[in-house]
Amino acid sequence: MENHISRIRSKLARAAAVPSLLESGGRRHLFRLNPPLSEEDVAWFEESREVTLPEAYRRFVLELGDGGAGPGLRMVPLHEAHDWDDLPHGFLATPSGLAPGTAHTRDWHDYPELRQGTLAVADLDCEYITQLVVTGPARGRLVNVNLAGWTRPVFAEDPDFLSWYERWLDELLAGWGVSLFGNKIPGDEPVLVDVLAHDPSADRRARAARSLISLPSIGQAGADVLAASIRDQDPAVRAAALLTAGAKRVAACEAPAREALTDPVADVRVQALLALHRLEPADLADRVRERLGDEEPAVARQAIYALKELGGLTAGDLEPLTTHPNPDLRNTAIRALRAAVDG
Known part of the structure; x- marks a missing residue:
């Protein structure tokens, strides 16, 4: 000590x-x-x-x-x-229910x-x-x-x-990012990559993927494991890997990110859209436009935002969504009409 x-x-x-x-x-x-x-x-x-x-x-x-x-x-x-306001005497002496591995919702x-x-x-x-x-x-x-x-x-x-x-x-x-310090798993790229590739806990694998964002850059070994993790069996790991792939613009992740646009889990599809938006493939607008018809409103809304930023959003893209039964998606489409290139 x-x-x-x-x-x-x-x-x-x-x-x-x-x-x-x-x-x-x-x-x-x-x-x-x-x-x-x-x-x-x-x-x-x-x-x-x-x-x-x-x-x-x-x-x-x-x-x-x-x-x-x-x-x-x-x-x-x-x-x-x-x-803490309005807490009874002995509150600090009362055992905390917080413990590693305990789910709190x-x-x-x-x-x-x-x-x-x-x-x-x-x-x-x-x-x-x-x-x-x-x-x-x-x-x-x-x-x-x-x-x-x-x-x-x-x-x-x-x-x-x-x-x-x-x-x-x-x-x-070391020049690493320390936002929300403590959320990151301790260690440099080799340590984090090893956790991401081999740890039996999906929660730790996802946390390792997010932890890579804190590093100044990601090397080839890290990029390869990150790309493989976009195909992980656990959706939380897939989403975390896509988050980092986009944040760090990891080119090796473009192909699995494309595949993830049709992932069975909506949150993964959202992260795939976000990642590809940062990676900027040549056919980005076409791939994003395909997700306007996604069955999950959150994915379709993200596609609207992405096309709007790309400057390729048309009134024809939005018209079918202006009568969608989901109010959030419907309102997003109506508001976005003002930004349509042919509006």
Whole structure:
């Protein structure tokens, strides 16, 4: 743990000396931490909340700092980290129901007990926060949550707070993307490609595919595995691979993306449209136009958006959809008539 702390100090100083990092997210905090807390302050917090803080986090606030530089907008100071409104005494001491591998489908704002036993340690922006589990089976682990209930919780794979924080610095210094830090699987391209190709868990394969977006570029080995993953047996993996193929404009994924336009799962077809839009094949407009007649309204709507951006949308394309029984698709088609090239 001593090595963690000394390395973090050194890496914070290195990050503060990189102009490009200061010009991006680092300008909010300049890679500076707030002053550390005293042992008395931490002991008072623990006694008043009837908990003992996880050791790695406790060492951080005692020896490094209490909030400041960190993932997202900032690290949250301890006195704000348990500032939930209208929560009963003992809420932090009540075991959290959050644990890796547990499915949570309920909206966060409707079920505050899903926040119990946790501290909000990082503000990632747009209702996303990183919570540290203080009480419960996942004690010491970090999990990204959206308090509006838009997405399910995602546990960082790091074993403790210091490992998580140091990885944030490592990935920043390596030039990797750190948006929603903690969602990415730890590791470089070979590690992520191995997970994508061989992990028995479809959830981890999909997460590995999305994690590749964070890298500055994807090499040939990664491109080949990503292309193969568009044909994965699990639709979530196929959709994630298409998402990354489009985001990184991976040319090797064009052929399987074309195949995915007729995938049995609608979300995969939507992602195929998005990916091909970024890859820009010569016959893109023709392939997109074919999906205007898709049985799933969400796919047809995406085809309208794509053709509109391509400048090839015609009134003839839209006319059959202006009387579609699905109101969202019907309204999208009617509004898009104004952008039709022959309108």
